[in-house]
Amino acid sequence: MKNILVFGASGQLGQCLKKVASLKGITSIFFPPESEANILDPDLLAKVFEQYKPAYAINCAAYTAVDKAEDDIELARKINKTGAANLAVQCKAYGAALVQISTDFVFAGNNPNPLSEDDIAEPISVYGLTKLEGEQDVAAILPQHFIIRTSWLYSEFANNFVKTMLKLGAERDELKIIADQVGTPTYAIDLAGAILDIITSGSENYGIYHYSNEGVTSWYDFAKGIFDVSGTKVNVFPIRTSEYPTKATRPAYSVMDKARIRNTFGLQIPYWRDSLIVCINALQSAQ
Numbered sequence: 001m002k003n004i005l006v007f008g009a010s011g012q013l014g015q016c017l018k019k020v021a022s023l024k025g026i027t028s029i030f031f032p033p034e035s036e037a038n039i040l041d042p043d044l045l046a047k048v049f050e051q052y053k054p055a056y057a058i059n060c061a062a063y064t065a066v067d068k069a070e071d072d073i074e075l076a077r078k079i080n081k082t083g084a085a086n087l088a089v090q091c092k093a094y095g096a097a098l099v100q101i102s103t104d105f106v107f108a109g110n111n112p113n114p115l116s117e118d119d120i121a122e123p124i125s126v127y128g129l130t131k132l133e134g135e136q137d138v139a140a141i142l143p144q145h146f147i148i149r150t151s152w153l154y155s156e157f158a159n160n161f162v163k164t165m166l167k168l169g170a171e172r173d174e175l176k177i178i179a180d181q182v183g184t185p186t187y188a189i190d191l192a193g194a195i196l197d198i199i200t201s202g203s204e205n206y207g208i209y210h211y212s213n214e215g216v217t218s219w220y221d222f223a224k225g226i227f228d229v230s231g232t233k234v235n236v237f238p239i240r241t242s243e244y245p246t247k248a249t250r251p252a253y254s255v256m257d258k259a260r261i262r263n264t265f266g267l268q269i270p271y272w273r274d275s276l277i278v279c280i281n282a283l284q285s286a287q
């Protein structure tokens, strides 16, 4: 098996890749820390590519603080665009393919139809814009790319909506959650499995792909699901986006059509609530 190099290894998806690679018995995968693999430092990147000579790089490194990015456009753009471009340049030099992770937030979300890879991306936030710029740079530099857009990632690792809800649910009697933003949660363990399956298949079907869990929900229904499955007693009230002001605007509808990734790689994608149960079991058995 050829070497795989993961960037952003200490983040949520990076940690999921580590767990899933170990479960699948993949040993030729490496997770250098940011001090040895900062995607903003081309010299450091050249060193780490020279050391591992990977056939694949997976870019999980990103600026993911959606509201903060509105006031921090320079750093968000550096990490999400320039960092991705730096990796593409190294991949080109070493003949490696790049798996670049992107987001449903590249879409405006004003059309209530499942989004295909060919739909026009018109981001409405700095985070979404800089992620789209990263996609475009990667595609322009390196034909051997898998750009995988995903949405609403959660897992037992790092910070995410599920962990926030479990924390708030334990602290408060009632919560108000937006019910008019619709999308699909993605268990980052499932995404990690899909990425590794694509790589180990040796497929050269490069391009843009959409991956989330199956089904459709709102943040409100997702929160209700989290409390149901975890047995948390808390009153949850649905609210409109206008009742929960945030610095960044989020897409109202960002359900993605996953036919391309399913058909190209023969993936079986779990339903979002089934994966939520797996994640909550993992969180509860770790307590």
Ligand SMILES: NC(=O)C1=CN([C@@H]2O[C@H](COP(=O)(O)OP(=O)(O)OC[C@H]3O[C@@H](n4cnc5c(N)ncnc54)[C@H](OP(=O)(O)O)[C@@H]3O)[C@@H](O)[C@H]2O)C=CC1
Pocket: 007, 008, 009, 010, 011, 012, 013, 014, 034, 037, 038, 039, 040, 059, 060, 061, 062, 063, 064, 079, 083, 101, 102, 103, 104, 131, 150, 151, 152, 153, 154, 158, 159
């Ligand atoms: N989280 C979500 O809901 C979604 C995420 N995505 C995308 O999925 C991918 C993975 O996200 P996720 O794992 O959740 O994000 P995290 O924020 O958990 O992880 C991102 C990691 O990147 C690291 N990082 C930041 N800057 C650099 C750098 N210059 N060099 C190397 N590493 C760096 C961060 O380190 P530090 O913490 O030290 O800054 C962090 O560990 C990202 O591309 C994201 O845009 C897509 C849809 C939904």
Ligand SMILES: Cc1cn([C@H]2C[C@H](O)[C@@H](COP(=O)(O)OP(=O)(O)O[C@H]3O[C@@H](C)C(=O)[C@@H](O)[C@H]3O)O2)c(=O)[nH]c1=O
Pocket: 064, 065, 066, 103, 104, 105, 150, 151, 152, 153, 160, 161, 164, 175, 176, 177, 178, 181, 219, 244, 250
């Ligand atoms: C905590 C909280 C959030 N919300 C809403 C705000 C927001 O619309 C929604 C989710 O909030 P969060 O801030 O957790 O999630 P957010 O950071 O917007 O999540 C996004 O992250 C980036 C990185 C992505 O790429 C996206 O796919 C998406 O996962 O829930 C409430 O309505 N009530 C609450 O008490």
